[in-house]
Amino acid sequence: MPDKATALGQVSAETIFFFALFVVITMGVTYWASKRTKTAKEFYAAGRSITGFQNGLALAGDYMSAASFLGIAGLVATRGYDGLLFSVGWLVGWPILLLFIAEPLRNLGKFTYADVVAYRLSQKPVRTCASIATLVTVIFYLIPQMVGAGTLIRLLLGLPYEVSVIIVGIVMISYILFGGMLATTWVQIIKAGLLIGGATLVVLFSLFAFSFDLPALFNSVRDRYGEAAFLPGLLVANPIDTISLGIALMIGVCGLPHILMRFYTVPDQKAARVSVAWATGWIGYFYILTFIIGFSAASLVGREVIQKFDKGGNMSAPLLAEALGGTLFLGFLAAVAFATILAVVAGLTLAGAAALAHDFYANVIRRGTATEKESVKIAKLSTLFLGIIAITLGIIFKGQNVAFLVGLAFAIAASANFPALFMSMFWKKFTTSGAVASQLTGLFLSAGLIIISPTVMIDILKYKEAIFPLKNPGIVSLPAAFLVGYIVSLMTPEKRAEEMFEDEKLRTYLGVGAED
Amino acid sequence: MSMKKDQILEDPDFKKLKSSKWRVSLFLGSLVFILYYGFVLLMAYNKPFFANKVADIYVGIPIGVFVLASTILITVIYVAWANNVYDNLVDKVKEKIRR
Numbered sequence: 059m060p061d062k063a064t065a066l067g068q069v070s071a072e073t074i075f076f077f078a079l080f081v082v083i084t085m086g087v088t089y090w091a092s093k094r095t096k097t098a099k100e101f102y103a104a105g106r107s108i109t110g111f112q113n114g115l116a117l118a119g120d121y122m123s124a125a126s127f128l129g130i131a132g133l134v135a136t137r138g139y140d141g142l143l144f145s146v147g148w149l150v151g152w153p154i155l156l157l158f159i160a161e162p163l164r165n166l167g168k169f170t171y172a173d174v175v176a177y178r179l180s181q182k183p184v185r186t187c188a189s190i191a192t193l194v195t196v197i198f199y200l201i202p203q204m205v206g207a208g209t210l211i212r213l214l215l216g217l218p219y220e221v222s223v224i225i226v227g228i229v230m231i232s233y234i235l236f237g238g239m240l241a242t243t244w245v246q247i248i249k250a251g252l253l254i255g256g257a258t259l260v261v262l263f264s265l266f267a268f269s270f271d272l273p274a275l276f277n278s279v280r281d282r283y284g285e286a287a288f289l290p291g292l293l294v295a296n297p298i299d300t301i302s303l304g305i306a307l308m309i310g311v312c313g314l315p316h317i318l319m320r321f322y323t324v325p326d327q328k329a330a331r332v333s334v335a336w337a338t339g340w341i342g343y344f345y346i347l348t349f350i351i352g353f354s355a356a357s358l359v360g361r362e363v364i365q366k367f368d369k370g371g372n373m374s375a376p377l378l379a380e381a382l383g384g385t386l387f388l389g390f391l392a393a394v395a396f397a398t399i400l401a402v403v404a405g406l407t408l409a410g411a412a413a414l415a416h417d418f419y420a421n422v423i424r425r426g427t428a429t430e431k432e433s434v435k436i437a438k439l440s441t442l443f444l445g446i447i448a449i450t451l452g453i454i455f456k457g458q459n460v461a462f463l464v465g466l467a468f469a470i471a472a473s474a475n476f477p478a479l480f481m482s483m484f485w486k487k488f489t490t491s492g493a494v495a496s497q498l499t500g501l502f503l504s505a506g507l508i509i510i511s512p513t514v515m516i517d518i519l520k521y522k523e524a525i526f527p528l529k530n531p532g533i534v535s536l537p538a539a540f541l542v543g544y545i546v547s548l549m550t551p552e553k554r555a556e557e558m559f560e561d562e563k564l565r566t567y568l569g570v571g572a573e574d
Numbered sequence: 575m576s577m578k579k580d581q582i583l584e585d586p587d588f589k590k591l592k593s594s595k596w597r598v599s600l601f602l603g604s605l606v607f608i609l610y611y612g613f614v615l616l617m618a619y620n621k622p623f624f625a626n627k628v629a630d631i632y633v634g635i636p637i638g639v640f641v642l643a644s645t646i647l648i649t650v651i652y653v654a655w656a657n658n659v660y661d662n663l664v665d666k667v668k669e670k671i672r673r
Binding site: 288 | 579582583588591592595598599602603606609610611613614615617618619621624625629630631632634635638639641642643645646648649650652653656657661664667668671
């Protein structure tokens with residue numbers, strides 16, 4: 059099997075069929091959703107009509123990017139055990155989100171997490187900072203997705219890079235523009251189903267090849283690549299680095315605007331809570347599958363073949379699918395990867411548009427006097443604007459090493475968004491100045507430190523040494539944002555905010571007065 | 575309702591609801607921390623341990639799956655608690671507000 063020619067990178071009828079089928083079905087969903095998307099509540103929050111189970115799948119669909127599917131499988135295939143540490147890191151933030159954030163977030167906010175940060179503070183400065191932090195997070199997260207989309211579709215379909223990026227951009231913009239959050243949610247649900255179903259099929263086929271003898275699969279990898287495939291390797295060379303990345307991943311989930319926004323699509327705190335448990339279950343199950351896919355690819359396809367296509371091993375899952383089920387299966391999996399990217403970029407762009415239209419335009423510029431119609435119109439314009447930016451940046455960054463931007467997006471989410479959100483919800487003496495200072499510290503410190511870190515200075519700019527020793531700034535920028543928020547708040551007491559904190563409690567814990 | 579807000583804030587059931595929510599969240603949250611950073615530190619400082627085998631499988635694999643599975647289990651435990659205990663307290667306090 060390893061030396062068999064592959065259809066990867068060539069236009070195959072099967073692949074085009076599955077791509078087209080997915081686009082047609084999701085456009086149908088968008089048409090259906092467009093009739094139910096008129097008001098701001100419908101556009102941003104799907105009319106709060108999504109159930110806990112559905113939102114769980116949509117959260118999983120929003121979160122599991124092509125990077126985690128193809129990337130982790132590739133990491134396991136080429137490096138072995140290290141990949142598992144990564145997937146655990148991607149999952150452990152979810153219980154934290156459930157235990158501390160999801161329910162009060164749903165109870166206190168309306169459409170965005172900034173609603174909660176600004177709840178009892180001065181709207182203008184807090185929302186301005188929060189929308190900047192949201193946009194920066196969203197754009198840093200979008201760039202690798204768009205670059206990945208271009209590269210992936212070129213590899214899978216043989217379309218030129220630029221064409222691929224433009225297609226992804228246009229399809230994604232159509233979902234949001236016409237179907238708002240309802241269409242985006244269903245695209246994410248369909249994608250989650252396809253991704254989990256597809257990965258399950260690949261695993262079943264792989265295990266079938268080993269007569270469902272799991273140890274036999276692992277032993278065949280060991281016989282070929284040695285015991286090292288099962289031992290911690292390069293990633294733990296510097297434990298502080300791993301811990302810093304771990305903090306960014308773990309807390310970052312609790313500050314990602316597109317994830318937080320999903321909690322406004324459910325009717326109440328109970329549905330919000332249930333949805334996180336479903337999401338955690340699906341994502342965890344999926345990571346166990348990717349782990350088996352990675353080892354199966356190493357055994358059945360071979361590292362040499364995988365790395366011929368892509369050094370990072372990103373093509374191991376599609377190659378494994380082809381080895382197991384021919385061009386038909388490859389085509390199906392390629393379409394799944396395409397769906398994965400679309401669902402993630404749609405969620406990101408909608409969160410960015412909400413920050414621009416709801417936080418910045420409606421509440422900062424118009425100070426809450428904008429009409430419903432106006433707000434939706436601005437949100438649609440923002441979608442178009444951000445969509446074009448995403449396409450442009452995707453083309454500009456062609457061929458660049460942008461994978462580190464995902465880590466940066468998580469670091470910013472963890473340091474700029476999370477501390478302000480947490481303190482605003484739970485600390486009585488938190489003030490407007492404290493919120494502004496904390497958000498700006500988190501934003502600029504994480505972005506600044508990553509520029510002088512080995513990730514940028516050594517890997518990209520090719521310096522011999524970096525000023526800041528860690529690859530991810532999380533371990534410094536997150537505590538710094540908390541500390542600055544704490545000190546500045548103590549220096550600038552705000553009586554009104556303190557009084558409102560007591561009022562807020564009934565809403566935080568009981569959901570009394572929450573937006574419906 | 576606004577008149578009674580202060581009373582609700584001082585209500586023993588409301589206080590119980592708040593403190594039990596924090597107790598459960600902090601307990602389960604620290605479990606997540608211990609599991610995850612325990613796993614990271616074990617990988618960082620006891621690499622030879624991973625060469626052991628259990629039932630013909632390298633121990634790292636069941637350990638990793640265990641961490642993933644317990645992460646999921648923790649969310650299930652919290653939801654079970656919140657659906658059965660927390661929501662009852664919430665209903666009880668809400669009933670008092672209505673009266």
